[in-house]
Structures are given as structure tokens and as C-alpha cells.
Amino acid sequence: MADQDIxxxxxxxxxxxPERNFRETVDLAVNLRDINLDDPSNRIxxxxxxxxxxxxxxxxxxxxxxETALRAEDVADExxxxxxxxDLGDDTDEAKDLAEETDFFIAxxxxxxxxxxxxxxxxxxxxxxxxxxxxxxxxVETIDRMKNTVQVRSGDRRTFHTRVGAEDMTADxxxxxxxxxxxxxxxxxxxGPQNIDRIFVKTTMGPAxxxxx
Numbered sequence: 001m002a003d004q005d006i007x008x009x010x011x012x013x014x015x016x017x018p019e020r021n022f023r024e025t026v027d028l029a030v031n032l033r034d035i036n037l038d039d040p041s042n043r044i045x046x047x048x049x050x051x052x053x054x055x056x057x058x059x060x061x062x063x064x065x066x067e068t069a070l071r072a073e074d075v076a077d078e079x080x081x082x083x084x085x086x087d088l089g090d091d092t093d094e095a096k097d098l099a100e101e102t103d104f105f106i107a108x109x110x111x112x113x114x115x116x117x118x119x120x121x122x123x124x125x126x127x128x129x130x131x132x133x134x135x136x137x138x139x140v141e142t143i144d145r146m147k148n149t150v151q152v153r154s155g156d157r158r159t160f161h162t163r164v165g166a167e168d169m170t171a172d173x174x175x176x177x178x179x180x181x182x183x184x185x186x187x188x189x190x191x192g193p194q195n196i197d198r199i200f201v202k203t204t205m206g207p208a209x210x211x212x213x
Contacts, residue, residue: 005212006178010201011171017206024204025056026165026174028181028211030154033197035190037156044154045127047104048184052173053148055166060143061098063107063115063130068139075143077102082111089118099123104146105130106139127153152181158197167203174201178211 010026017024035042062072062079072079080088088095099122107115107130115123115130123129131146133139154160164181165174178201189195193213200208 003175003179003212007171007175009209009211010174010178013201013203013206013209014167014171016209017167017203020205024167024206025163026167026169026201026203027161028164028178029159029161029200029202029208030185031197031199032154032158032189032195035158035195037154037158042190043156044152044160044185044188046152046184046188047131047146047149048152048181049145049149050164050177051180052165052169052177054150054163055169055174056163058103058147058149059101060104060106060146061102062133062139062143063105063111064133064139065108065111068108068133072106072139072143075140076106082114085111085114085118092122095119095122099126099128102128103151104128104149106133106142106146107131108133109135127151150181152185164201182211182213 037043059077062076063085064072064079065081069079069081088098105123105128109132112130112132133142150163152162162181164177186192186196196213199211199213201211202208
């Protein structure tokens with residue numbers, strides 16, 4: 001269970017957010033300190049499964065063929081085969097659009113080499129290279145897990161953001177999500193919590209509330 005202080009910060013952020021005519025996301029803003037992010041090994045780059053889910057639709061595209069493709073069709077947003085992959089390799093604009101629209105890619109391991117060849121220059125810099133799917137892994141289970149996953153990525157910036165929920169989720173649910181993210185980040189950072197300066201939680205258009213670390 002998350003710290004009560006985290007839950008209080010979330011509740012305040014939601015309560016003080018102005019009424020909007022759309023469903024707002026709830027985001028976490030993280031400020032780091034005393035860390036050299038020019039060194040890629042110091043950067044945060046984690047796919048984290050949120051215990052209460054993201055509260056939002058997560059678009060997942062699968063590169064697969066045969067039975068795996070058939071099983072993926074019912075749960076993935078789009079399933080692409082080898083021919084589709086080659087077509088994307090010939091159309092950089094379409095490949096870029098797909099990368100921007102998609103949260104996560106999954107691909108059968110046997111297709112990863114071709115994905116690197118055809119789409120590596122598009123997906124790599126965006127941090128969107130597919131999660132490889134081994135022959136013994138269930139594509140449906142993998143997709144279901146990734147629908148509750150967020151990518152927490154600092155890049156070379158000391159301040160970065162990640163989604164932690166939606167405004168109609170409970171403060172307790174969002175606080176549990178934040179707790180998991182903070183624990184993973186502190187485990188990654190060289191000096192743990194000492195590398196975290198401040199953390200804030202806010203709705204899309206609402207005021208930021210500081211989260212105690």
C-alpha cells in the first residue's frame with residue numbers, strides 16, 4: 001500500500017483540478033539532481049507495470065505471422081506481418097506515423113532482425129523498438145500486461161514526465177502506481193532517493209502537487 005502522504009497529494013491534485021469537458025490523465029513530473037545524464041548508463045529507461053492500470057487506452061501493435069498473429073488479432077490494436085514490415089521500410093512517413101501513434105510494439109523473435117533493418121532508424125531513436133516474443137511466450141498474456149504498462153524514460157533531461165493514471169481513478173489506486181514507479185526509479189539511480197530532487201503529481205490541466213519522497 002502506498003504512503004498516505006502520496007495519496008493525499010494525489011487527492012489534492014484531483015480535487016483542485018478545474019472542471020474540463022474531457023477525461024484528464026494524471027501525470028508524474030520527476031526532477032533529478034546530482035547525476036550525469038550525459039552518460040546513458042545513468043538514465044532511467046524502464047517499462048513498469050502499474051498495479052492499478054494506466055486508466056487510459058494503450059495502443060499496442062504486434063509484428064507476427066501464423067498462429068501468433070491469429071491469437072494477437074483479438075487483443076492487439078494492429079497485427080502486421082513480414083510484407084507489412086517491408087512496406088513500412090519503404091515508406092518512412094508511414095513508419096513515423098505508426099511509431100508516434102503506438103505506445104508499445106511486440107514482435108516475434110524471428111522478426112527482430114528484419115525490424116532492426118527496416119525500422120530501426122525510426123523506432124530506435126523514439127525508444128519504440130519492439131519487445132521480443134519468444135516461441136514459448138503467450139502473445140495474449142504479453143499484450144494484456146503491456147496494456148497496464150508505462151514507459152518511464154528520462155533521456156538526458158533532469159525533468160521528465162510519465163502517466164500514472166486518470167482523474168476518475170481513486171487517489172489510492174494512483175498512489176499505488178506512483179509508489180511502484182518511485183521504488184523502481186530509486187533502485188535504478190546511483191544514489192537512490194538522493195538523486196531525486198522533487199516529484200510532482202498533476203492532472204493534464206490542473207495544478208501540480210508535490211509528492212513526498
